[in-house]
Amino acid sequence: MAALFGLRVRRLRLAAGLTQAELGAKAHVVSSRITQVERASGAKPTLELARVLDDVLGADNLLVELWPYVYRESFPDWSRKFMECSERAVVVQEYASHVVPGLLQTEGYARTVLSLDALLDGEAQLDERVAARTARQERLRSPDRPELWMILDEAVLRRPIGNPSVMRKQWEFLLDVAEERHITVQVLPFDQGGHHAMGGSLTILNLPDGTDVAYTEGADYGQLVEEPANVSRYKVIYDRLRAVALPPTMSLDMIRSALEDNNRASNLPSRSERRRLAQEQLQQSGGRQLRRGRHRTAGRRLRS
Secondary structure, three states: OHHHHHHHHHHHHHHOOOOHHHHHHHHOOOHHHHHHHHHOOOOOOOHHHHHHHHHHOOOOOHHHHHHHHHHHHHOOHHHHHHHHHHHHOOEEEEEEOOOOOHHHOOHHHHHHHHOOOOOOOOHHHHHHHHHHHHHHHHHHHOOOOOEEEEEEEHHHHHOOOOOHHHHHHHHHHHHHHOOOOOEEEEEEOHHHOOOOOOOOEEEEEEOOOOOEEEEEEOOOOEEEEOOHHHHHHHHHHHHHHHHHOOOHHHHHHHHHHHHHHHHHHHOOOOHHHHHHHHHHHHHHHHHHHHHHHHHHHHHHHHHO
16 A cells, blocks of 8 residues: 555656655655655655645545555554444444553553554654554544543553653543543443453444444454454443443543642652662761761770
């Protein structure tokens, strides 16, 4: 798909009578970036670049419509069909056991999570995946946006991802989006114990034709479930999770509590700073003991 995208850009550029350097100037990128796009080499085009090229070349949204198929190539095969279904779903219900779901991640949080992939090829691929993830969120602001129901395990709130600033922005973002009428957020507290969805995430997608599909995912695997009997079983599991999770209002209170804890933690000295302070205190304590020892020695000499 990246090669097809590049071929379309090249044909449109030639039809417009532009060199790569001229197109780069109009698109505000260097000419070598246009070469990369046309040859499908280097980093894949971002959605922003696709929009600019589409506008400059008068492509009538052709490049923008091709772009989702290009960015899917950045993801494993087992996740692509799921993303295709997600883009069509009218209702999305998701349970997340470890991290905030991609649809509600801030850019900083997404970058930190995606950078932990042991199979990541480098910074360019990381940029592609961050751009792809944030682009998926645009549908939540579109007229055909889906109803979104998110259940977050308490572990999602308690596990620090990145620095305190990343976490603060993520919790603030969650609190903001939860105010939207089409988004519901619940938290599943630890005290509810074990359940059938432990160990990974679970997503139920309701498609426009009325059918449902389920998707289960772990750190390095994913499975799209389409068999109606199996999908029904996962729907029951999700309904049970929703029943034992905290109500939305109490869930938002727990997120606010996590935000307050994060803010307090961010005001504490860093580990290196705490180590330096401890060393200073030890030195001061040692100095006082040494001075007290000198006084006792002097006293004994006097008495003798």
